Amino acid sequence: MAKKYVHIHRLRRVYTWELPVRLYHWLNALVMVALIVTGFYISNPLVISSHQEASNRFVMGWMRAIHFIAAYIFFFNFIFRLYWGFVGNKYANWKQFIPTGKFFFKEIWQVLKIDILQLKGKEHLSVGHNALAGFIYFFTFIAFGIQSLTGFGLYASMSNWWLPKLFSWVPAILGGDIMVRQVHHWTMWFFILFVVIHVYLVFYHDYVEGRGETSSMVGGWKFIEEEAFQKDQQTAPDRRVLTDEKK
Amino acid sequence: MSQPLTYYDEMKNKGYSRRDFVKFATMMAAFMGLERSAVGQIAKSMASKPRIPVIWLHFQECTCCSESFIRSSHPIVADILLDQISLDYTETLMAASGFQAEEAMQHTMNKYKGEYILCVEGSVPVEADGVYCMIGGKTSMQILEEAAAGAKAVIAWGSCACNGCVQAAKPNPTAATPIHKLVKGKPIIKVPGCPPIGEVMAGVIVHLVTFDRIPQLDALGRPKAFYSKRVHDTCYRRPFFDAGLYVESFDDENAKKGYCLYKVGCKGPVTYNACGVTKWNGGTSFPIQSGHGCIGCSEENYWDNGRLYERASAFAGFGIEATADVVGGIALAATGAGVLGHAVMTNIRKKDNIHMLEDEGKKEEKELDH
Numbered sequence: 203m204a205k206k207y208v209h210i211h212r213l214r215r216v217y218t219w220e221l222p223v224r225l226y227h228w229l230n231a232l233v234m235v236a237l238i239v240t241g242f243y244i245s246n247p248l249v250i251s252s253h254q255e256a257s258n259r260f261v262m263g264w265m266r267a268i269h270f271i272a273a274y275i276f277f278f279n280f281i282f283r284l285y286w287g288f289v290g291n292k293y294a295n296w297k298q299f300i301p302t303g304k305f306f307f308k309e310i311w312q313v314l315k316i317d318i319l320q321l322k323g324k325e326h327l328s329v330g331h332n333a334l335a336g337f338i339y340f341f342t343f344i345a346f347g348i349q350s351l352t353g354f355g356l357y358a359s360m361s362n363w364w365l366p367k368l369f370s371w372v373p374a375i376l377g378g379d380i381m382v383r384q385v386h387h388w389t390m391w392f393f394i395l396f397v398v399i400h401v402y403l404v405f406y407h408d409y410v411e412g413r414g415e416t417s418s419m420v421g422g423w424k425f426i427e428e429e430a431f432q433k434d435q436q437t438a439p440d441r442r443v444l445t446d447e448k449k
Numbered sequence: 450m451s452q453p454l455t456y457y458d459e460m461k462n463k464g465y466s467r468r469d470f471v472k473f474a475t476m477m478a479a480f481m482g483l484e485r486s487a488v489g490q491i492a493k494s495m496a497s498k499p500r501i502p503v504i505w506l507h508f509q510e511c512t513c514c515s516e517s518f519i520r521s522s523h524p525i526v527a528d529i530l531l532d533q534i535s536l537d538y539t540e541t542l543m544a545a546s547g548f549q550a551e552e553a554m555q556h557t558m559n560k561y562k563g564e565y566i567l568c569v570e571g572s573v574p575v576e577a578d579g580v581y582c583m584i585g586g587k588t589s590m591q592i593l594e595e596a597a598a599g600a601k602a603v604i605a606w607g608s609c610a611c612n613g614c615v616q617a618a619k620p621n622p623t624a625a626t627p628i629h630k631l632v633k634g635k636p637i638i639k640v641p642g643c644p645p646i647g648e649v650m651a652g653v654i655v656h657l658v659t660f661d662r663i664p665q666l667d668a669l670g671r672p673k674a675f676y677s678k679r680v681h682d683t684c685y686r687r688p689f690f691d692a693g694l695y696v697e698s699f700d701d702e703n704a705k706k707g708y709c710l711y712k713v714g715c716k717g718p719v720t721y722n723a724c725g726v727t728k729w730n731g732g733t734s735f736p737i738q739s740g741h742g743c744i745g746c747s748e749e750n751y752w753d754n755g756r757l758y759e760r761a762s763a764f765a766g767f768g769i770e771a772t773a774d775v776v777g778g779i780a781l782a783a784t785g786a787g788v789l790g791h792a793v794m795t796n797i798r799k800k801d802n803i804h805m806l807e808d809e810g811k812k813e814e815k816e817l818d819h
């Protein structure tokens with residue numbers, strides 16, 4: 203197999219994730235953790251024995267306050283990311299997530315074969331997301347949507363602001379808050395499973411491919427084989443993508 | 450021909466004083482959450498307007514709504530709104546029966562076409578052509594259709610008429626169906642609860658009489674005045690909820706201290722009703738005050754949505770009942786195992802590959818140095 207790589211790749215530094223994408227990513231990670239932790243507490247509060255009077259304690263109150271503050275940040279951050287899917291560089295574009303042709307599924311299959319099933323074959327060398335990752339992010343975006351709808355649907359009756367009130371139709375459609383809370387709670391588990399797999403695969407790619415996958419979400423740079431970069435630029439040129447090389 | 454009697458006339462005939470009447474109007478305004486000027490408006494309407502004809506139908510139900518209504522805290526509610534004035538037809542309480550009764554209903558339907566209020570208590574079974582609930586040779590569906598056709602508005606009393614209630618629980622053998630799914634093109638006021646609070650029911654009727662239009666409804670079709678807040682939002686145990694102090698079991702120390710019932714299954718946080726404010730039995734108490742969690746009786750599907758004494762709702766599946774956290778925990782363990790397996794595989798099968806890639810990287814680094 204090694205013989206396939208007879209010629210030596212040149213690595214090129216490619217500015218893949220722009221600053222807004224990175225900020226979005228880490229902000230999202232932070233509030234997601236906050237929402238999951240407080241969400242668990244809200245759904246099943248721990249026994250914290252105390253001899254304090256109720257008037258001196260506000261444990262659930264704080265948990266809910268954090269949940270709702272994080273929820274607003276989560277929501278506006280999510281809306282921002284949708285917007286960036288139209289104005290950001292090609293690696294942030296919505297076409298990375300929503301299949302627009304057969305090639306997308308072909309690439310998914312290729313990634314499944316090599317990375318997940320670990321069959322022998324030619325590695326797919328993408329620059330931004332690979333198609334499988336992009337497709338799974340598509341589902342996370344749907345889950346973000348579900349979580350925002352159900353969350354603000356529950357929040358609507360606790361608020362006097364028009365924004366949450368816009369969601370008061372959600373409990374009406376699902377037949378009341380009991381159902382909305384169920385959906386809200388089940389969807390949380392999607393995020394937990396996603397985080398485990400996502401973090402693992404980031405490390406996996408870094409470990410196997412050595413292209414700086416992990417640090418790319420910090421600095422924005424990935425180290426891409428010249429060949430792969432050229433191919434990527436040919437299929438969908440984007441002059442905004444910064445690289446090291448002067449032209 | 451004599452003038453039709455007004456509500457006030459009827460009250461006087463029954464022996465109520467002017468003072469009683471004004472007290473009643475004041476109480477109703479308070480229950481409806483109206484401002485003070487509304488007291489005069491209510492009094493004026495009831496003193497000047499002829500009674501609204503009402504047809505009150507009973508289908509698949511237990512009559513707890515009627516019971517609640519006639520036990521409303523103010524005697525005028527029972528005496529005037531129900532007993533004397535409005536009910537032109539109601540199977541449970543009217544004196545007439547059989548042919549006479551059916552004729553009375555036909556009479557009201559024809560004479561007051563487009564004016565009468567149709568109150569429905571109970572759900573309509575539609576399975577097997579509706580044979581599960583027949584009155585006077587007609588199915589409840591037929592009766593409902595006929596009566597709704599000429600109604601000004603329809604009031605769905607209680608969870609049966611609003612959501613189907615217990616008779617609609619899985620597997621719902623009679624296909625018990627709520628009213629809003631069967632009657633189209635008429636304003637429908639849903640007054641859920643098992644039963645609804647008597648004062649709430651009276652409030653809805655008084656609103657219709659006073660303002661001549663249906664009360665403001667929320668997205669689910671319930672009057673906002675009574676159903677816009679959760680039981681949880683008006684519960685006197687709420688400070689314990691916010692403090693994180695919960696009853697863990699009904700016989701523990703915390704229960705004695707009156708802590709929040711959230712963890713023993715209180716459905717107050719997902720239930721929209723006026724129990725915390727209006728309370729029951731003339732403002733005596735309400736379930737939570739007597740130490741029992743809310744069971745969510747005014748919410749759709751409360752009978753199938755999980756257990757009454759547990760916080761997390763369980764779903765039936767895989768032959769057992771499991772909560773989201775049980776399923777999630779298993780999925781998490783499976784995912785962890787998958788990740789671990791994958792990592793091991795990666796190291797075994799791609800060892801060469803990694804060496805190769807590393808060598809390659811090193812070579813390239815060297816090359817770049819030149």
Ligand code: HEM
Nearest residue numbers: 237238241242244245273349350353354356357383387390
């Ligand atoms: C990743 C995102 C989120 C996660 C993982 C999450 C998780 C949870 C969980 C597990 C619960 C408890 C549900 C139960 O068992 O009854 C909950 C409750 C709730 N969440 Fe979220 N949530 C998220 C986003 C949101 C958003 C965007 C909102 C919008 C305001 C929101 C509003 C609420 C509300 C209002 C409750 C009910 C709290 C109460 O009634 O005391 N959540 N959340």
Ligand code: SF4
Nearest residue numbers: 681684709710715717
């Ligand atoms: S007892 Fe029920 S309604 Fe009252 S605060 Fe606790 S959870 Fe809410």
Ligand code: SF4
Nearest residue numbers: 722724743744745746
């Ligand atoms: S406290 Fe809950 S269960 Fe009890 S009557 Fe009120 S809404 Fe129904």
